[in-house]
Amino acid sequence: MNLKQLSELLELSQTTISRALNGYPEVGEKTRQRVLEAARKHGYKPNSNARKLATGRAGSIGYVLPVGHNVDLDPHFVEFLSGMGEHALTREVDLSLTPAPRERETEAYRRIAASRSVDGVYLSSMRNDEQRISLVRELGIPFLAHGRALEPANGYAFLDIDNEGAFHDAARLLLQLGHQRLAFINGDTNFAFAVHRLNGVIRAMNAHGLPVSALQHHSAAMNEENGYRLAMALFRDADPATRPTGVLSASMFSTLGIVRAFNQLGMRIPDDVSIITHDDVFPFLKPESFSVPLTTTRSSIRAAGARICERLVNIISGKEAAHVQEIWPVELIVRASTGPAPAERRIVRRRPAEAAE
Known part of the structure; x- marks a missing residue:
């Protein structure tokens, strides 16, 4: 079933259906659940290009993946990414990785912003004096930090453990x-x-x-x-x-x-x-x-990955507007x-x- 057929079946506009599937706050919860149930029942999968035209969004969240001779693939990241992927599947959101050596990170973020290939990014491995926060703000990319920097300590949304x-x-x-x-x-x-x-x-x-x-x-x-x-x-x-x-x-x-x-x-x-x-x-x-x-x-770093995905999707859709700083206790x-x-x-x-x- 395509978007037009789903629209006719539900007697809703194609824009409303796209917005319901992508979590826009202006779509009522009753309507959203109706659309989600019909999409699951009839096997509807939104076309990424059509979705981008209808909603102005890419339907994807991104991460700049550090690569290079001095960078090891951290098993923590693999477990974190598994949690993200599990939640992304429930929200019909794609994950996009942009590999870049650390000395070319700025270029990678500028390329992401120019191409509008993702709707938001998450930042991880927060450094003591974190430069990426000001960069993604300047570029207008919605973001959520996994961890928190020493400087700046406030004024941005993050999820961290204690x-x-x-x-x-x-x-x-x-x-x-x-x-x-x-x-x-x-x-x-x-x-x-x-x-x-x-x-x-x-x-x-x-x-x-x-x-x-x-x-x-x-x-x-x-x-x-x-x-x-x-x-x-x-x-x-x-x-x-x-x-x-x-x-x-x-x-x-x-x-x-x-x-x-x-x-x-x-x-x-x-x-x-x-x-x-x-x-x-x-x-x-x-x-x-x-x-x-x-x-x-x-x-659980897997649970943190799922929560980062959930919150970043909410930030992109406008459900989470404040700079919420979430710190999990550790057992x-x-x-x-x-x-x-x-x-x-x-x-x-x-x-x-x-x-x-």
Whole structure:
């Protein structure tokens, strides 16, 4: 069935049908549901060119995909994109990727604006001093940020998780278990999420009266090789009396390398070292699948992808007009990879004998 036939069947104009399918706020909800139901029943799929002419929209949301020799395809992005795609399917919206090296990002956004190939874009991997926000505003492209920059901090719509709160709670757990020497294998602190996470750890240490010097902090891209390399540097030649007893990891992928290093060094989790990692609920990499189930700060990046798509479509259609700043809480899931600090464990083991005396 084509648009003209659907229009005749429903006795509605073709413009009204197009606007109903594309979420325009001026179409009443009763009419929208009637159109959606008829479109599903009769297998109507809007022609992209006709839709663009009728609505002035491309029916697509876009993303400038960083490429180049120094850019790895992040598994977090694949999971995020899956969530976006699932929701885009329900809204009959296409996803458009524009590959560009970082030094040519501005050119890519200008090309998108000139071609009107997408109705809006989402920005991810927010940097500390984020230049893309002012650029897409200047170009008049509707946008939504996944994450938030340090500068500017306000005045734009975003969806983020509470990175600072998550790592504050994780560090606090280790401190409550008696760990006095912590290591944090963080993400790249050129990106705001890693700065927020570091701030959370430092805040927890300050609350426990520990100096920042008690934390060994390392910043790197979140992958298995960096996790392994940094863990080996921290523990291979370190004196057991002074090395960290608690480790925070910014990613499950870094943790793969960290655990590999611990295994090679003969270190037991949590007897010799406790570890907490950030878990994005990957179906192919679960914290329970490790030899010692991992304590995690948990947040679904797939759910974030679906929510980003939902909100960006609403921004494009005018349903969401204000600069809504949405921050999701992060859950701390305690499993077997965390336990009392080694010194605290020895004290606990002596107590029954002391009590018997």
